[in-house]
Amino acid sequence: MTTAVRKKLIEVSIPLEAINAASAREKSIRHGHPSTLHLWWARRPLAACRAVLFAQLVDDPSAWPGRYPFPEIANDEDAERRRLHRVIEALVPWEASNDEAILNAARWEIARSVAWGLGEEPPPRSDGKAILDYLQTKAPPVYDPFSGGGSIPLEAQRLGLRAYGSDLNPVAVLIGKALVEIPPKFAGLPPVNPAAQAELKRGGRWQGKGAQGLADDVRYYGRWMRDEAEKRIGHLYPKAELPDGSEATVIAWLWARTVRSPDPAAKGAMVPLVSSFMLSTKEGKKTWVEPVIDPAASNGWQFEVRTGALSKVDEAKLKEGTIGRSGGGTCILTGSSMPFSYIREQGQTVGLGVRLMAVVAEGQRSRVYLSPSDEHVRVAESSKPAWEPEGELPNNPRDFKTPNYGMKTFASLFTPRQLVALTTFSDLVAEAREKALTCALDAGPSDDARALHEGGIGGEAYADAVATYLAFAVSKSSTRSCTLSIWETGMGRLAGAMGRQALPMQWSYAETNPLAGAGGDIAGTAISVAENLQNLGRVGPGQLKNLAAQKNSFANTPVVISTDPPYYDNIGYADLSDFFYVWLKKSIGATWPQLFRRLTTPKDEELVATPYRHGGKDGAETFFMTGMLEALAAMRGAATEGEPLAIYYAFKQAEVGSDGITSAGWASFLQAVVSSGLIVDGTWPLRTEATNALKAAMNALASSIVLVCRKRPADAPVIARADFMRLLKRELPDAIDAIRRAGVGPVDMQQSVIGPGMGVFSRHAKVLEDDDSAMTVKTALALVNRVWEEIENELDAAFDAETQVALAWYGSYGFDARPSGELITLTTAKNTSDRALFQSGVFENLSGRAALVGRDKLPADWSPAADKHLTVWECVQHTAARLNAENGGTEAAARLVAQMGAKSADALKLADRLFHVATNKGWSAEALVYNELAEVWPKLEDAASAIAVGAGQAAPAQRGLFEGVA
Structure with missing residues (x-):
């Protein structure tokens, strides 16, 4: 049965571990990645954007009870949810970016949710074209009003959706246009340069896809610019x-x-x-x-x-x-x-x-x-x-x-020689455009004489496109052709400016030879731009506008809002982007007259709390709060009723306080979200940094949090503080269990619990304090954190007595041996005996001393099914030991989980509890064991289901990702 507002997958569960792993790995991808088109700061990973958009649009199985693609899981929401997780897991790796089989599988899932919501049947799962046509006409468009480097519109486009975006900064807008708007205009066209045309005239056939023809022209004219520059300024090198x-x-x-x-x-x-x-x-x-x-x-x-x-x-x-x-x-x-x-x-x-x-x-x-x-x-x-x-x-x-x-x-x-070189390259962009125009008109005359910025698609517009990408090459090379470049002594190479979000003073600097084929070489830079371009333009159109988010009227509504707003008092990108703006204006100011009509980028409306621009700290905070509230209110008004909004928030690593995750920036931003009429429905922590181990503090924050929001009804009630606390204590336990089942590790739990906690707070018009004043977001955050800690502490009493004793011992001594009398004291309090603990295999008797049995001493043939007195402690420790590849790895661990029955859920809770104990004790290696165990537990349960089926037990079948609908 259809409901007015159907839960989306992102509101219930996403495979966070897989998304974070792909996001972190993406940092090492260079060739062909959009980040190589042109620098933009704090660009969201494509993997995260793709996954979040998918989960925003795909219904959670609870929205359609019993109506799942496979009859075998018709009564199992969790099994269907895990199937959708596997779709995301296949979707997020970099290699999936242009894999049509994987992309079509994801697109069909979106189309299915759209169709069922409209009371229609989705297009055939195997018909990629029909799926794309359906999404382009029936699925709601996606809009990012803080589009920045263009990651979100690009991934919306990749998923087959109509993609829109806007940004105040003209450099960001041009990057977005180059990624999303320009490539589809010229998709499928062969290159027009003389070498390529000569090959075609000799009988060659153009086999390129998407914007590969345009990419070939960018490479060709980039090499021409380099050769021509050497004729003019080669004597300077x-x-x-x-x-x-x-x-x-x-x-x-x-x-x-x-x-x-x-x-x-x-x-x-x-x-x-x-x-x-x-x-x-x-x-x-x-x-x-x-x-x-x-x-x-x-x-x-x-x-x-x-x-x-x-x-x-x-x-x-x-x-x-x-x-x-x-x-x-x-x-x-x-x-x-x-x-x-x-x-x-x-x-x-x-x-x-x-x-x-x-x-x-x-x-x-x-x-x-x-x-x-x-x-x-x-x-x-x-x-x-x-x-x-x-x-x-x-x-x-x-x-x-x-x-x-x-x-x-x-x-x-810049040095005088660098100014000569960059000016020469900028002038050559215009000359290359004229050459490309002549060739384009020769290759295929067009009646469309409009420029690219006017919406043209003919020869003039094509030449403008070539010039745009060549101008990016010049702008990119400016970071290596300035006096802020340095020589990397360990690598023996030049490192450009903008290695971080600032322009520091460099006392010794490196001046590159831009004609030598090394870092900053104009032809090489054009080739890196083309490598990115050749992967684009394979799906539908998109559009980017130059517009301040707080003044956006959202002409094309309703839309799905997915956006990454600026951080409260982070870097002023407008100031930094002027470094590029001046060279882009020199190269293609006439090509994009509206974007480059100013001397520098617009600053006054940039939504960053910058004290030096707004008369001090208080003025900066007022400016940010007012503007962000306007922007969020506009988003709320433009958003669809059926899909939640996804809003990214970038965290600083120092934003953990004694009362949990609190800071002026976080509280101010969240206050703006709530005040704009939105309900915070969920929070998912994203990690984009690759780490081989947890950081020393063990509570390091994710790179950003995705807030999942819904519109708050106009008639939302007002409640008192006491009611708020009661609701938290009633609702958070189930929410925390759901977060654990989604595979969120303990290290990310504090950030994830914010979602359901703030959901309780923000679905009410107000929460009144005892003096009838409105509770602030900062106070609500502290209370959510306090209730979460109380719930975690109450878990201990739900475990079996042996596990309670082991947990108490572990919290005091870890795996160290102590006098047996101390164990007797603990067992008496828990109504058990030391003998029972020795017999269970939880503790070992060391003749007058006792200790928890270490994982390296656990018997290899232990089985939950054969254990006459199974404890949760044993389930956790044996599974952690088996996860080690030398002890059988994931398959061996899953076999244990398959035999645990109801103890599996308790084991996951204990792993989470042990992580926090180890973290508080500073035992980083131990904490890492339990965090990894908690993150992998849903996969172990999946594998356990398959094992159960193989053994003839009743369990849902796990279907392949691309198997057809039964």
Whole structure:
């Protein structure tokens, strides 16, 4: 029977472990990943976005009791839920991004939920085209009003849905258009460049899919730009002479900033500010720069490159350089100190200088480091840029450090030679566009003469598209062609700026050769852009707009809202993105006139609580709360009634307090959510960082939380604090059990419990305190955390007596041996005996001493079915031991679970309890064992069901992911 609002999968259960694992792994994917198109900060992992969208749109089995795809599980909601989990588990790996079999399986599940909600039958499961057509016409569109790097609209599009997004920042909008909007316009078209057209005319056949033709043109014209640039500015990048007299291509020039020594004995000499003198720290290839005092040299010293063996002491000394993070610098001529205050004063008045430290050339098998050359200095100084970016850097002392030292403009972040190169590349984008236009018109004349920004799809628009992706290549290369790039001594390569969300001061920097084929090479950067592009444009259209979320009227409603708003007082992306905006404006300002109509990106409406922009902390908080409330209220008004909203919240690692997860940012954001008329229906913690072990504190926060929200009815009741507490105590136990069954590990439980707890709070119009004032979100969070802890503590009394004794002993002594008398005291309190505990195999008798039996001592032939007095403690410890690959792994552990019966649910609760005990004791290795056990338990139960079927027992059959509907 259909209900007005059907529960969606995301409101009940998702395979969090698989989503987090795929999200973390995605960080290591480079070739073809959207992050390689262009940098955008805090981009949500595609795996997480894909899974969340799927779970937002697919009905939970409880919405259709008994109406499941397979008759065998018609009366088992959990079995159907686990089947949907397996769909997600197949969907989230990076390799599934363009796997049509996996994607169609997921699309059909969405189409099925949409169809049943409309009282229709879904399209055939095997007809991919019919499924896509159905989703494009019947499924609600997805909208992300804080689209940022475009991950959410891109994944909505990949799932076959209509994808919309918007952002205040024009750089973000252009990235989103390049991912979602442009590729489908030119999907299936062959490349137009002369080489490709010549091949086609010789009888070749274009076999590309999606935007692969456009990608081929980007590669072609990127190489043309590089070759043309070498003709024009190649003389600015001379080769280096090697010790044997031969010549080699220079990869990079390494420079050090200099400042006038404050010591009169130095006679006004400019001395180096070097963060480290090491050039290569590879074993057997140690190379460093040595400052040599030479009265005949400029300023009385010179740099010389040395290679050879180094003691650890000498290497450590060289790594100290002449300037550190604290205390300032040291004059190499006199040893006098140069405090940061002095260096800042010099930078802001007379300016800092630079000195060439070393030249890095391409050897036959490795990098070759050479001492500075006067000729190379002369060539660098001969560069005269005809254009430079306009604009001052922001007054943002937290994230922009260079203005402290006199580098206050965008132009000051680049050397003259870098400005010449980037300007040349920017000019070549326009020339490449004209060439692409000529070829496009020759290849297939079109009546559509509209530009791309006008919605065109003809030759003009195609040339605009080629230029857009080439401009991204120029913009990307600017991070490696600026004075904030550094040389990675361990890897022997250049690392670009924006390694973190700031522009720090770099005392020694690396200047790349953008024509050498190494980091920052324009042709190579264009190829990386094309690698991303060739995977796009295979599904339906999408649209991105330049619009502030708090002013969004959502013309195309209702929509499914899935979004990642800015964090309360996180980085100001508008300030940072100006670094790219100035070069994109230079390259394609005329191609996208509306996006680049300003001198820099818009700042005033950016929803970040930035004190320096809003007159202090209080003004910044008021601005954020007002704007976020407006944005969330607009989302609530635009959202569908049938699907929940998904709102990502990025956590900082320091946001755990004594009362649980509380902070000004978190409480302010959650308050805005509740005040906008939304109910927080669930919270799922997402982890995007790969870790081999839990962090030392064991309570490290996930990278972000996904809040699942519904609209609060206008007639929601008002309740008192006492009623709120009663509801929490009544509802949280079942909610916590459901979260455990979903495979959420204990380490993530605190964040996950926020959802059902805040669900109780936010479904009421108000919760009144004893003085009739409205309870704040921060207070509600603390109360939810308190009730959760009470529930966890009450679990102990529900376990069998032996397990209660073992748990109490473990909390005091772990697996250490203690006098038997202490065990007798515990057993008396629990109405059992030490003899019973020895016989059960929970404890071992050590002749006057006792200890819990360690997992390494457990018998390998233990069986729950054969144990005459089965305890929950044994179930947990034996299963944890069997999970070890040497002891049989998952299959062996599942066989134990298959024999536990009702004890399985209690074992999962005990694993969670033991995790918290181990965490509080600081036993990281033990805590990790129980966290992993809790996370894998649902899979063990799945495997146990299959084992039971094989043994002839009654259990639901587990069907394959792509098997047809019976």
